[in-house]
Amino acid sequence: MANPDINKYYRRNKLPHIWCPGCGHGIITGAIVRAIDQAGLDQDKTVVISGIGCSGRAPGYLKFDTLHTTHGRALAFATGVKMANPELNLIVITGDGDGAAIGGNHLIHACRRNINITTVMYNNSIYGMTSGQFSPTTPTGSLATTAPYGNIDTQFDVSNLAMAAGATYVGRSTSYHVRELIDLITNGIKHQGFSFIEAVTHCHTQFGRKNDLGGPMEMMEWQKENYIPVKAWAKLSAAEKEVKKTRGLLKEEEREEYTDKYLALIKQVQAGEEKNG
Amino acid sequence: MPNKKVEIDAPDWCKGCGICIYRCPVDVLELKEGKIAITKPDNCIGCEMCELICPDFVLKVVEK
Ligand SMILES: Cc1ncc(C[n+]2csc(CCOP(=O)(O)OP(=O)(O)O)c2C)c(N)n1
Ligand code: SF4
Ligand code: SF4
Ligand code: SF4
Numbered sequence: 344m345a346n347p348d349i350n351k352y353y354r355r356n357k358l359p360h361i362w363c364p365g366c367g368h369g370i371i372t373g374a375i376v377r378a379i380d381q382a383g384l385d386q387d388k389t390v391v392i393s394g395i396g397c398s399g400r401a402p403g404y405l406k407f408d409t410l411h412t413t414h415g416r417a418l419a420f421a422t423g424v425k426m427a428n429p430e431l432n433l434i435v436i437t438g439d440g441d442g443a444a445i446g447g448n449h450l451i452h453a454c455r456r457n458i459n460i461t462t463v464m465y466n467n468s469i470y471g472m473t474s475g476q477f478s479p480t481t482p483t484g485s486l487a488t489t490a491p492y493g494n495i496d497t498q499f500d501v502s503n504l505a506m507a508a509g510a511t512y513v514g515r516s517t518s519y520h521v522r523e524l525i526d527l528i529t530n531g532i533k534h535q536g537f538s539f540i541e542a543v544t545h546c547h548t549q550f551g552r553k554n555d556l557g558g559p560m561e562m563m564e565w566q567k568e569n570y571i572p573v574k575a576w577a578k579l580s581a582a583e584k585e586v587k588k589t590r591g592l593l594k595e596e597e598r599e600e601y602t603d604k605y606l607a608l609i610k611q612v613q614a615g616e617e618k619n620g
Numbered sequence: 621m622p623n624k625k626v627e628i629d630a631p632d633w634c635k636g637c638g639i640c641i642y643r644c645p646v647d648v649l650e651l652k653e654g655k656i657a658i659t660k661p662d663n664c665i666g667c668e669m670c671e672l673i674c675p676d677f678v679l680k681v682v683e684k
Contacts, residue, residue: 347682350629358633359676365637369675377672521672560642 352376352386354406361400365559367518367544371465372401374521374542375434378528389432392421394446397472397546398438398465407434415446418453421460429602432532433460439480440470443501447479454508454537458601461531461538464501467546475549486553502541506594511536513594517566518544520590527592536600543570543590622684624666626658629680640670640679 353376362368379389391407393399395414402409412420417435425433442450442464453460469487470476477487479499487494502515512534514527524542531538545551545562556562570590571579579587626648628634636654645667650659656678658664668681 347680349680353677355630358630359635362675364635365639366675369677370639370673373672373674373677521669525672559637559639563639563642 346377346380349376349380352379352406354404357404360404362397363548365547366397367467367542367546367559367563368397368401368465370518370521371463371524371542371544372404372436374524375401375436375463375528376405377525378532379434381525381529382532384432384532388430389434390421390424391434391436392417392424393436394438394441395472396438396441396470398436398467399441399472401436401465415441415444416449417441418446418449418460418462422449422453422456422458425458425460425602426605429459429606434532435460435462437462437464438471438478439464439466439468439501440476440478443479443499443504447504450505450539451508454505454510454539456601457509457511457536457598459535459537461528461534461540463528463531463540463542465544466501466541467544467550469546469550471546471549475553481550485550487550488553500588502539502589502593505539505541509537509598510539510594511596511598512538513540514538514592515541515543515570515588516590517563517570518542519563519566520570523590530592530595534595536598622664622666624668624681625661625664625684626666626670627680627682628656628658628678630676630678631655633676634678635676637675640674643669643673645669 389407391402392410393402394417421433421435468480476489477494481494482498484493506513516524531540547558573589573591576589634656641649646663648664671679671681
């Protein structure tokens with residue numbers, strides 16, 4: 344798996360990155376780089392786009408054409424890039440705040456359109472960058488700066504959301520299960536249509552500290568115990584299913600891709616105009 | 621004999637988090653004054669886990 348040339352994908356002069364020691368965002372970013380390599384994408388034809396947050400900093404360290412956009416809007420920019428240049432490979436990096444809160448609207452419509460973009464959501468269950476406000480994926484009852492007595496919201500399962508909204512490839516893994524994460528992103532990139540990969544990760548600095556969950560290692564052990572391969576999860580008791588979540592490939596189906604449809608429509612309209620003079 | 625081994629590719633980037641030590645299946649790595657060090661290279665089985673899990677892109681597992 345290791346490619347001795349992997350360093351060519353990093354802007355090495357921008358490293359080390361700003362993330363806290365042990366932050367899972369670095370593990371996911373490394374997984375994306377390896378997936379791009381495994382999928383055999385042309386570095387000069389690949390665009391990586393993010394919104395705002397700790398996760399949003401990732402493209403700044405990656406040697407591709409990159410866009411660091413406004414909060415929640417990475418998919419809107421990526422949709423524009425893809426529509427204008429369908430031959431480019433699009434990777435979107437987002438956070439649970441960026442992609443499920445302020446950017447949730449863009450997410451559901453990108454899923455619905457089935458546009459050929461691979462989106463990786465760095466889901467650390469919190470707003471990391473702005474010091475720990477709850478996000479749509481913060482578990483009910485957890486503490487956050489904006490929920491000092493416990494979060495009363497119902498937690499979003501963002502993979503379920505993406506599946507329901509029409510994404511044609513959905514996978515979930517964790518910063519602990521890095522090999523599985525690399526394979527899911529690789530296959531998501533190869534998939535023709537909208538791919539959503541939920542990369543569950545640990546923010547020990549904000550979420551971990553507020554909720555007394557320990558450091559990166561303790562939080563990764565928790566992931567190991569609580570994210571279960573899809574088939575094994577199906578055999579759990581109803582009570583266990585309430586607590587534990589699935590990991591692995593959650594959905595894969597074929598449906599016509601959005602830019603293909605758009606180009607076909609242009610052709611059809613132009614042919615009609617020629618015929619009618 | 622494994623045909624790969626771990627190397628410290630970018631020592632300055634190491635933040636001393638210890639995740640590579642936690643995930644290494646054998647005893648190869650140690651922190652020395654807050655930075656990663658390869659103290660028992662002969663134990664390395666070349667599994668690549670440390671390279672994949674290091675959040676700071678410090679380690680590389682290379683052909684011997
Ligand atoms: C329009 C707008 N609103 C609010 C903010 C402040 N802000 C910056 S990052 C962020 C949340 C980031 O959380 P998440 O997407 O989960 O990323 P993380 O930092 O956890 O990786 C917020 C609310 C902003 N930059 N722009
Ligand atoms: S605040 Fe959290 S998400 Fe941000 S760099 Fe630190 S550990 Fe990572
Ligand atoms: S390659 Fe495997 S055995 Fe060798 S140091 Fe890394 S994790 Fe340990
Ligand atoms: S995982 Fe990386 S940053 Fe952390 S101690 Fe090991 S080499 Fe250093």
